[in-house]
Amino acid sequence: MINLQNKTFIFFAVVFLGLSAFFIYDLWNYMNVREKKSIEIGTESLLKVQNEIEEILDEVIAEGDQIKKIVEGQRLTKKEVIALAEKSSRDLFYLQAVAIAYEPYAFDSLTTRFAPFYDKRQGRVIQLEDRYDYTVDTASSNIWYHGPLQSRAPEWSDPFFGTAAKVLVADYGLPFYLKGSSKPSGVISLVMDLKKLGAKMDSLAIGTTGTAMIFSESGHVVAHPISEYILDVSLQSIAQELGLENMVDVMLLTKEGYLDYSRYLGKKAYAFYAEIPHVQWKTLIVFNSADLLGNADLLHNKLVKICHGLSALFFMVVLFLIGKKANTKRKLWSVSVYASLIIVSNIMVMWYLNLNFNYSQGTEKEVFIDNRTSLASFINSENLRVSKLGLQKFIPVSTGIFVEEFEFRDAYNVTIRGQVWQKWPKHLARFYEAGIRFPQEALGALTIINKISEKEDKNFVTHTWTVKVMLKMPFDYSKYPFDVRDVKIEIMYPDVDSGVLLVPDVDGYSDILPYSSPGINKDIFLNDSKLLSTQFSFNLVNFQDRFGNKKFTGLNQFPIMKYSINLKRRLLNVMVMNIIPIIVVASMIFLIFYSITKDKDDKSGVSMMGAVQSSAGFFFVLLVAHIDLRRRLSTPSLTYIETFYLTMYVFMALLAINVVAFTKSKSQSRFLHYEDNLIVKVCYWPVLLFTWMLITLLIFYN
Known part of the structure; x- marks a missing residue:
């Protein structure tokens, strides 16, 4: 027959089993919904781009049909043909030119060839027959016609x-037939400016890392944020840059679909592609998963809930099994040991999640750059933003950095030594001089910037400086020692009103993916940190706040280039200097507290004054370590590790009070005098560890 106590344990075990099952289902459902939602967002973005591009192409096709109808419907004079080409070219924004090319003697019996080509950019008509023979079918440049x-x-x-x-x-060509002709009399060619098409696609892509492009069925790039890629780089090369090199064949052979894959450092990404109707082209959009899914904080919260639910279930099972033992004292100590181990395991899980999955997330306004495509997308989107505000577009200037050495001078100041180079465009040299500025420069610190070389190239002059500067970083130590301590170096051009935007010199590095750690000496010795990666990004800064000047009339959000050194703190120093002393002191206090007894025949116990004096001694040991920690960090906020010191202070005070009450109390209090203060003794570790677990939960998952 199951007694009431065991029934209670079974009831709570069933409750916690149900909660654990619910938390696991909630995680499973969250992952599915999260995945489904991300696919919906990506598909909607692809559909948006598809519709816009299809509308543009349909306008071109409709314009071609209209020209064909006019040319075939009546005999036009040369002036009328030229006027028709000019009008059509000017009517459509995305058309660069229109050519109406006739077969030999098709226009009239006296005209060998006639092919007026109106170029909207040059604003004039070019007679192609005077430039070259477009009817020669062996010339590759004449494919638009043949x-x-x-x-x-x-x-x-x-x-x-x-x-x-x-x-x-890219040409849209269609043959036309003059009256009485059974074979084509010529070709109407509508020439689309691919640079404009690429800019349009880039403005349509959503998110901070979304990249859109168009490729043909032969694998040629039709539209891309970097116009040079259209001729010089194949789809295979771009796919390799984006981490899609193993999926090119799938995209070429299938009509539409989406792919999820892993990029650098295991970060997930999505690629959505679909065929454009009426054209042998496909649209491709690539997103980092964080752009669609957000960060992993909520996911970690759900994992912690599952851990707590399973721990509570396991504890109920332990209580049920322990309940069969006859010795009450042994039961209580068993419960104390198992409860302590379960709580420690929960703390370790939360430490693990924060230690391994909470690095370099960036701010909401931070845009990471990991290749030329993402850089071009960012520049285009920013230029589009400022154009809508009626301001001049940014002038991108490639700038690189190589960090030779850096060290933490104190909790917030970092000294950097290295080189910075800048590829200054020659056309810009007439108006501005090359230069750099570190807006995080610490007050009163000695900054040394010496120019060491100037190398002239065809289109730019490369200026190189050696730099030694102390930067003030806004580190957040509230989660110390599980905090993120990334050194984010801001570099900008001194004159904000110039419109000069410093951008990463992508061509100056063999690779700018974070895992390759570009721009840093990898042999730098860091005694308490480990180098994870380095990466470039842009942070949108509100200069009205930064300058503190309400009369500032420039951009509210100005992009500043950042070079981030992502560090992972080594726990060995913290363990030796802080955590181990706290655990040792807590253990020593427990041993002293455990040995207190009222049994006069037991000579191994500790007296009341001995316990109080020991607590006072351990208090000063922890206080000295705590003061040393505050001296090293000098942070205005309370850090996570400090809460361990504070809880120990409180526990030492409470235990001292308990010892005095236990030894001086004359009444036989059941709470104090049961088995020589056994209840308080068995509660020591579970209550202390549970307090630490609760603090960890509140600080990391509030």
Whole structure:
């Protein structure tokens, strides 16, 4: 027959089993919903881009059909043909030019070839027949003409550099038939400016890391934020840059879909692609998963809940099994030991999650740069933002940094020594001089910036400086020693009103992915930290707040380049200097407290004054260690590790009071005198550890 006590244990075990099952289901549902939501966001973004691009292409196709209808419907004079090409080119923003090219003697019996080409950028008509013979089908540059002519159907070309338009273009060509002709009389070619198309796509991509592009079925890049990629870089190379090199064939062979994969440092990413109707092109959008899913804080909270639920369930099972033992004293000590071990395991889980998954998340306004594509996307989006405000676009200037050495001078000041270089455009040298500024420079510190070289190139001059500067960093020590201590170096151009935007010199590094740690001497010795990675980013700063000047009329959010050194704190020093002394003192106090007895025949116990004096001695030991910690950190806020000291102070005071009450009390209090203060003794470790667990939970998962 199960007694009432065991029934109670079984009841709570069932309750905690249900809670654990609910928490596990909640995590499973959260992961599925999170995944589903991310796919929905990515698909919606892809559909948005698809619709916009399809609308642009449909306008081009409709314009081509309209030109064809006019050309085929009546005999036009040369002036009318030229006027038609000019009007069509000007009517559509994304068209760079329009050509109406006739077959030999198709225009009239006296005209060998006639192909007016109106270039909107140059604002003039170019007669292609005077430049070259576009009817020669062996010339690769004439594919725009012979492709539609031979297929006798409209078609889009792969991207190429237009010799007449002198820009990167793609042609939509369609043959036309004059009255009485059974074979094509010529080709109407509508030339699309791919740079404009790429800028449009980039403005449509959502999120801080979203990158959009178009590629053809042959693997050629049609539109990309970096226009140079269209001719010089293949889809395979871009996919390798984005971490998609193993999935190129899938994207080329399938009509549409999405791919989830891992990028650097195990970070997940999503790629969404789909075919554009009526065109042999596909749209591709790539996102970092954090851009769609947000950070992992909520996920960690759910994992901690599961851990707590399973721990409570296990504890109820332990209580049920221990309840079968006859010795009450042994039961209480068993409960104390198991409860302490369970609580310690929960603390260790929370430490593990924060130690391994809480680094370099960045701020809400921080945009990370890991390749040329993401850099070009960011610059384009910022230029689009300032253009809408009626301000001048930013002038990007490639700037690089190499950190040779750095050290923490105190809790908030870091000294950096290294080199900074800047590729200053020659056309900009007429108005501004090359220069750098560190806005985090500490007051009163000696900053040394010496120019060591100037190397002239075709389009820019590379200026190189040696730098030694002390920077003040806003480190947050509230979670010390499980805090994030990333050194984020801000570099900007001294004159904010110039419009000069310093950007990472992507070409100056072999790789700027964080795991390759670009721009730092990897042999730097750090006694209490481990180098994880380095990375570039931009932080949008409100200069009205930064300058403290309400009359400042510039951008409210100005992008500043950041170079981040991501560090992981080594726990050995903290363990030796702080955690181990606290554990040792807590253990010694417990042993002294455990040995107190009223049994006059027991000579091994400790007297009341001995216990109080020992507590006072241990208090000063911890106080000295605590003062040393405050001296090293000098932080205005209370740190996580300090709460361990504070709880020990409180426990030492309470135990001293308990010892005095136990030894001086004449009444036979059941709480104090049961088995020589056994209840308080068995509660010591569980209550102390539970207090630490509760503090950990509140600080890390509030």
